[in-house]
Amino acid sequence: MTRRNDYESAREESLRRAQRHASALSGVQEAEEQETAANYIYMNPAQRAVYNYRCRNTTVEAGRGTGKTDGLITPEMAGCIQSMPRGTGLFLGNSIKQLFTKTVPKTLYSLERMTGLKEGVHFFRGHAPAKCNFKEPIVKPKVWENCIHFWNGFVYYMISTGVKAAANGMDSCSIIGDECRFMPEGLIKAEILPTLRGINTNHPGFDESLNPYYKSIFFVSDAPLTKRQAWLRKRREEQTPEINRKIAEMIREAQICPEIVQSPKYQRELNKLRCQASIYFSFSSIENIDILGEQFIRTMQKELTPTMFDISIRNVEKEEINDGYYANFDPDVHCYLSNDEEQLEAAQKYKKRTITQIYNGGRTLRVESESIDLNELSKAQDCCLDTDIKPGEPLRIAFDYNAHINCLVIGQTDSRSNTSVLRILNSMTNVKNTRIEGLCKMFCKYYEPHRLTCRDVIFYYDDTAKQGAAYASERHEETRFYNIVKKVLRSHGWNVTEISMGRPMSHNKKYEFLNGCFAGTQRPFLRINKENNEYLIASMENARVKEGRNGFEKDKSQEKNRVSKEVDDIEAELSTRTDLSDAFDTLVIGVRYYGSGRMIGVGMPMSA
Missing domain, CATH: 3.30.420 (Nucleotidyltransferase; domain 5)
Structure with missing residues (x-):
């Protein structure tokens, strides 16, 4: 069989297979009309803009309450998982403590809510039990402890940027970073981005000219509070304005004539543009006013200082401070992060054994797995880590x-x-x-x-x-x-x-x-x-x-x-x-x- 060059068709077929597999695992036999029913998910204007563009290199700076985890990171993760079976991605955090207690629990909850995937059924933290018959990634991790293993073989590595050489030797297909303003710019450029070498395979999802998720970079952050945290804004200079303009024209064309979206030619041309595109978004919290409410914005304007309202809500760039009181303070010299290996060892006391039942081939399988209970760990709120x-x-x-x-x-x-x-x-x-x-x-x-x-x-x-x-x-x-x-x-x-x-x-x-x-x-x-x-x-x-x-x-x-x-x-x-x-x-x-x-x-x- 000749290789299909239509990436969107391959992606849709992969998604159909994933849905059939998920239905078999969960024992759900849906009627034909239920299979074709759409699951509508609300997105605010900022989230819709990022999702519609889907550029290979995307940087988003957004005010508080914009919905960065639900409407930005989760759709990006879902796209990577579904389009690149048996691939590998990096999920960046500032430390193991931040990943385990803040970032990962909220992201996985959002992934379950938005996609219907369930931990213990469709994905596991660590290696999935052998009974589940999950596919293995093409490039297998040497240590599974900080990984998330999905049913189709895709694996996300949880990487701490607080540790040098944490990503050395890895080959990744995508990189997602949350709260990137706290991450060291030098380490990102020297150690994280060079891992984006991809994987050599014939699957259409790993075609650099067809799949915008392949070798993608997706950075998300709040507005920076200091000059040092503003390094992400340098990525504005890497934008591709002409290509972005063409993508915008094709998106408007689809809004005028929705039927065109079903055209393979349209999808092929749009994805070729996305694969070459780099974009920088800057949103204020007002983009999510339908959820936050107008009263919230008015209250913030009344209660916050003008400077803090501009930074946290309006996402306005603050003026640089050149005459600081702590003139000799240098975060690169005077600041440190706790040892990640020691934090991981300390978190082991929150390990729990989970028993789930999945249905496969008409049989009920009792699956046992052991992993750190992130919910209990985040609730502890003590100095254990x-x-x-x-x-x-x-x-x-x-x-x-x-x-x-x-x-x-x-x-x-x-x-x-x-x-x-x-x-x-x-x-x-x-x-x-x-x-x-x-x-x-x-x-x-x-x-x-x-x-x-x-x-x-x-x-x-x-x-x-x-x-x-x-x-x-x-x-x-x-x-x-x-x-x-x-x-x-x-x-x-x-x-x-x-x-x-x-x-x-x-x-x-x-x-x-x-x-x-x-x-x-x-x-x-x-x-x-x-x-x-x-x-x-x-x-x-x-x-x-x-x-x-x-x-x-x-x-x-x-x-x-x-x-x-x-x-x-x-x-x-x-x-x-x-x-x-x-x-x-x-x-x-x-x-x-x-x-x-x-x-x-x-x-x-x-x-x-």
Whole structure:
């Protein structure tokens, strides 16, 4: 039989075979009229635009709530799976923790909802049991632990960009990346993109001139909050405007005359254009107004700061900050990610055995499989995957107190006496409705596993913590901030060592000291967990400097703005404020000059 050159026909035939196989597995015998019935799925204008173009190289920058997982990533995944049986794809994340607790569970749920495919029936995390008779990929993984295996042999590798050489030696047919603004540009270009070599096979789905999903790149992200995160915008220069214009004309032609879509010639010409095309989309949250509602947009405009509304909702490019307060801070030098292998080992305690029944050839098969329960792992919300924590060593904490928002930064040194290196493990925030008590309870819940190895907490505070306000607590008569922190932590079984630092360090001395730490001329050396401190890092990169009466000062004008309680991911608003970075300052100064409770070294005066 001669090879068919019509990719769309081959894809439709592959999809029909997949549907027949799925029906046999699930024991569903549908009537003829049900087989021909259409399953309509709503897409907003942004999602429809991306799906209609289907360019080989697609980059999407979209505001919050646009529907990136449901309407952008899931259709792309489904297209790759159905059109390239026995192929391989890369699904990128910033770390194993992010993939297992955030990205993958939501994506698989969306895939099940949109396509009808079911985990344990049509795909497995890890290698499918032999009883299922799943096809094997052409290029088999050496280790199946971080793979998703589909019924037709397609495999997605879950790749962490936080590990160098994680994709070395792989041959991929497609690459999908979510939240790409956090990924290092150098690693993507040097290690991930070179894997897009494809597979040598005669199947039409692996024809580079016919299938736009073959050797495709699909990057999706929120609007960048810092200059460093804006590397995706360079891909605008790689667009193919003339080819994109031709695709748009063919799409409009199909909208005017829908019957033309059934023409093999039309599909062949459209797909040839898609295979040569590269496009960059930029959407605001307003594109999804049918789902979000007009009231949501109005509320965001009222509650958010103008800068945050422009970035998160309108997706407007923010101005670059050249005069930053933390001038010597370099995320490439001072930030790190926890070891992925250690995180994967820590996640093994959430493994569960699953038993499913599938129907094949008139027989009922009982299939057992074992994999990490991602739903339980994401619900845990504790430090079990934070492998940078040293068991048996105390945690060091500092707060920033505000009428609208309270912030907490958590760090740890190698030992009580050795404070030359300070690792910033995590940062937490809450809004006024839960007060400081709520923030302290968040800390206690998250670090309960560590409390079993060490109950000690070293709490640094200056004279600002000795103030009091009605918003500090609902139940305690004593509303001084530092007393509330001590009471809540001790009630949850922590031994609190309180260290009063007196008057805050003057602005000009603080500026010199902190930049000295980042430059390596002052102690402690600073290392920041990139994954757990996303908004602390953004807050530091966006912090402006101004010249005050006694020298350089941090510009805190944004702290006067209200903080919205309506936003699902309220921490994003902190990227334009200095609250988190103020708590960071207190912790670093406390560790340097007060250590574990006494003045150390040659002390720089804390006040002017």
